[in-house]
Amino acid sequence: MATYSTNEFRSGLKVILDGDPCSIVENEFVKPGKGQAFSRVRLKNLKTGRSWERTFRSGENIEAADVMDVEMQYLYTDGEFWTFMDPDTFEQQQADASAVADAVRWLKGLDVCIVTLWNGSPLSVLPPNHVEIDIVETDPGLRGDTAQGGSKPAKLSTGAVVKVPLFLEIGDVIKVDTRTGEYLSRVKES
C-alpha cells in the first residue's frame, strides 16, 4: 500500500481519508513552541466535492489514493450510465449519476471532458470550460434588438438553462462558460 507522510503533503496530492479519495488543498505545519508538531490540512473530498479540515500528527503516514485525471470523449447515455471513451486507446468508461453530477447539463456528444478515475473507475467528470450547444426552448426573439441589454432564459439541448440576450432564437447555437454558466456568444444562427 503506497503511503505519503505529512512531510510530503502538497497541494494536489491524492490521499484516502475515512475511506474516501481526497485531494490536498493546503498543508500548514504548526508546532506549539517546543512541543509536538502537527499538520493542519485542508482537503477536498473528491467523491462529494466537500471541503474537509483535518489535523494530523506531523510525520504521520496516510494512504495514497490511486486517482488520475484523463481526457475522455463523451459518447452517450442510457439514462443510468454516461459513457466516455479515451480517444487514444478507445477504452470506454461508464460513469454513474453521482460521478457525472452537475456536469450532466453540459454534456454534449464528442466533447472532450476530464474524467477523474479512482482505482480505474470514474469518480467525477469535469466538462470543457467552453461548450457550444443549441437552444431548444426560449421565448421568441426580438429581431434587431442586438445591442440592447436585457435577457431571457433559454433551455439548451443538454438540459441546462442559461440567460441569453433577447435576440436569440430556438435553434441558435451558443457558446457558454460551464464554470459560471454564463452565455458568451452566438456561434451560429438557426
Place this chain on the structure above:
Amino acid sequence: MSNLSPLEVSSARMDLYQAVRDYFSQSGAIEVEVPLLAAKTTTDPHINSFLVDGTSGLRYLQSSPEFFLKRLLSDNPQSIFTITKAFRDEEFGGNHNPEFSMLEWYRLDFKLADIIEDTLTLVRQYLGDLPLVRETYFSIFQRYLQLDPHQASLQDLQELVVQHTNYGHDCVSVEEALQLLLTECIEPQFQPGITVLSEFPVSQAALSEVEPDANGRFVAKRFEIYLGKVELANGYQELTDSLEQRSRFERDNLIRQKLGRATQALDEALLEAMDPSLPPCSGVSIGLDRLLMAKLDLEHIDSVLLFPWNKA
C-alpha cells in the same frame, strides 16, 4: 511589503544583528561562537536532528546552541550570547525552515521574571512599543477552554479535542492533547502585539527549573513570547542540577522509543560540565527570521531567506 529584493532583506537583517549586538554590548554580555557540527544532539522527542556522515566521523547539525553555551557558562561564569544557524529536520511551513537563524543568550543570576523583562526590552527596542499581554498556561486554558491544564485528565482533554478540533486521532497523552488544544484553540486567538506565556506544566519543563506557583502548584519556570500568533522566543530559568537533567534526558529517550524514534546518546560533556550544578542563570532563544518577518511585516519565512529550503 511582500516582495523585497535580496539586498533590502539583507540590509534589514544587518540592521537587526547590529541592534542585537549593540543591546548586548551595552548590557554586559559577550558574543561567543559555538560549533554547528557536534558529536551529540538534543534528546527532545519532538526535534529531529540532521546527521552528517563525514569521513572524519558522524556529527549532528546543531538543533540549538544550548548545550555548548551551557558548557561554556559552567567553566566561565559570564553572561553570553550567540547568533547562529540551527537545524531541525522535517520542520517547514510559513514560520519554519529546516535551517534557521537563532539568537540565544544566558544571564547569570537572572530569575525567570528578569529574563522575561530582558527579552521584552530587546524586542520592544527593535519593534517599537507593541501592546503587551501577560498570560500563564493556566490563565489561557481557563479563558479559552475553561480548563485547568495542570489538573485535567486525558479523558477531559480528549472531550475538548473532539469538540473543538479536527484531529483525526485519540490523543495518547495529556501532553499531546494540551499541545494540540494550545495550537488549534488558543494560539489562533492571540491578538496582534506581544503575548508572554509562562508557567508551563511540569511535563513541558524541558530544561527549566520547576517551582511552586502562587497557588502552591508546581509549574515549569519556562516562558514563551508570541508576536501575534507566532512563537518568537522560548526561555527558561535554567535547571542547574545535573542529576535531574540526566533523568529528564532519559525520560525524553523513553518518549522517543514510544514514538518509534531513535534514542539519542546523552551529551555527557554537558552533564559533566553541569556537575554538580550550573551557575544559577536564565536563558532564552529567539527566532531571528521571525523577528525580521515581524519588523518587515512579512507573512512567510521564505520572504526573509535569500535561499529558502526548496531553493537552497
